[in-house]
Amino acid sequence: MKRRNSRIYNLTLTGIFAALITIFTAYIGHIPVGVNGGYVHFGDTLIYLAAAILPMPYAIAAGAIGGGIADLLTAPAWTIATVIIKSLIVIPFTNKGTTILNKRNCFAPIISYLISGTGYFLAEAIIFGVKAAFFSSMAGSIIQSGGSMIFFLLLGQALDKISFKSKVEVANG
DSSP states (O other), X not given: OOGGGOHHHHHHHHHHHHHHHHHHHHTTXXXXXXXXXXXXXXXXXXXXXXXXHSOHHHHHHHHHHHHHHHHHHHOGGGHHHHHHHHHHTTTTOOOXXXXXXXXXXXXXXXXXXXXXXXXXXXXXXXXXXXXXXXXXXXXXXXXXXXXXXXXXXXXXXXXXXXXXXXXXXXXXX
8 A cells, every 4th residue: 555545644734734724824924914813924824735735624623623623722703704714725726746835826825815815804794894804814915815826826935945845745535
């Protein structure tokens, strides 16, 4: 049995990504914004990376679990919205191909920004009202998603130079 075809291997990488996403979301680069308990972070960088490496169901799990735990630790009011939104932002990515950065994955963060920005705007409108959402949600989303996109592209480029994906390639299923 090859490790790359192992479900246990895929689950292990999913757990590692979920832990990294939690740490990068809750603690590394965690910047509170507004009075609604929201914050910007660069944990989405790791969600994007997971989506470029792991098969879709595993990437969804890593994003939802990592983001959800981070919110439970730092801003519990956002947990349900985060689990849903982080599950959705992996969809534009693909783990197909030999590199992290391919044509689709270079554009995917833009689509993920639209998903994330819209999702958090709706969540904030439901929790705190439309006026609060309008003033705080969109600005935070631009910083968070924009920064995460830049970090993802830089990290992906660096990891592609050392053929990282071929070293950790997982089964598509």
